[in-house]
Amino acid sequence: MNTGETARLCIGAAADGPHDDAVSRLKQQVDSMEATFQREILDMKRAGADLLEKNKSIESQLSSLREETEKLKAKVSQLDEENRRLEAAFKTHANNIDWKYDAADPPSDSYWIEQGYDYRDIEFI
Helix, strand or coil, X not given: CCHHHHHHHXXXXXXXXXXXXXXXXXXXXXXXXXXXXXXXXXXXXXXXXXXXXXXXXXXXXXXXXXHHHHHHHHHHHHHHHHHHHHHHHHHHHHHHCCCCCCCCCCCCHHHHHHCCCCHHHHCCC
């Protein structure tokens, strides 16, 4: 081997050294990014599973609330019907009552005078 070839090999080796370091650093960065992405994917899967559980719970609550709403609507309908019947019965009853009452005529002025009132008091009674 001559000195030129030896120099080129040394230069090439020196060049390969920094090149290998750069490739190694890039590989480490890629590995680090991949690990980060894997953690993020796992976190997203967990969050997705949590959201699915929460969604099931909400759907269940919604179903219960819908059932309760239907029961309440039926009850309101019954109460409306009962209210209509009671109002009709009240109107019928109110119309059948004789609201006039017989009252005795007020006593005459002489009655009040005999009771000790004078004429000025009688006009206010």
